[in-house]
Amino acid sequence: MIRRPTEMIRDSKCIRNGIGNTDMLQLLNGPDEMYGKGRMFNVMTLAPGNTIGEHTHSGDNEIFYFLSGTGTYNDNGTLTPVGPGDVAICNDGDLHSLSNDGSVPLVFIALILYS
Secondary structure (H helix, E strand, C coil), X not given: CCCCHHHCCEEEECCCCCCCCEEEEECCCCHHHHCCCEEEEEEEEECXXXXXXXXXXXXXXXXXXXXXXXXXXXXXXXXXXXXXXXXXXXXXXXXXXXXXXXCCCEEEEEEEEEC
C-alpha cells in the first residue's frame, strides 16, 4: 500500500496547553493501523514561538525524531537544545515539553507506543 500526502489526515491544534498550534500530518491513522502497539505516528510542525505544553506520559512513551529547525526539549525538568538528527525519548511516567525558539519551523516525527 502507498498512501500519498493528499490522502493523509492533516490537523492543527494546541497540544497540552502549549502556545499556538502544532500542525500534524498522520502517517498512520491511529491505533488500528499500528496493530494496537501505539496511538500516533505523525510528522509534526511547530512554528517559531510555539510550544507543546508540559505533560507526563502514563501507559505509553513518546519519541521525537527532529528533521529540521531548532528548539528546546524539556526532559523531566532538564532543558536541552535539539535540532536535526536528534532523538528525544519520553518514557512511561516521564514528563516533557517542547518549544520552538528558533526562527524557522521545527519539524519532527512523533511516535507514541504503548508500554
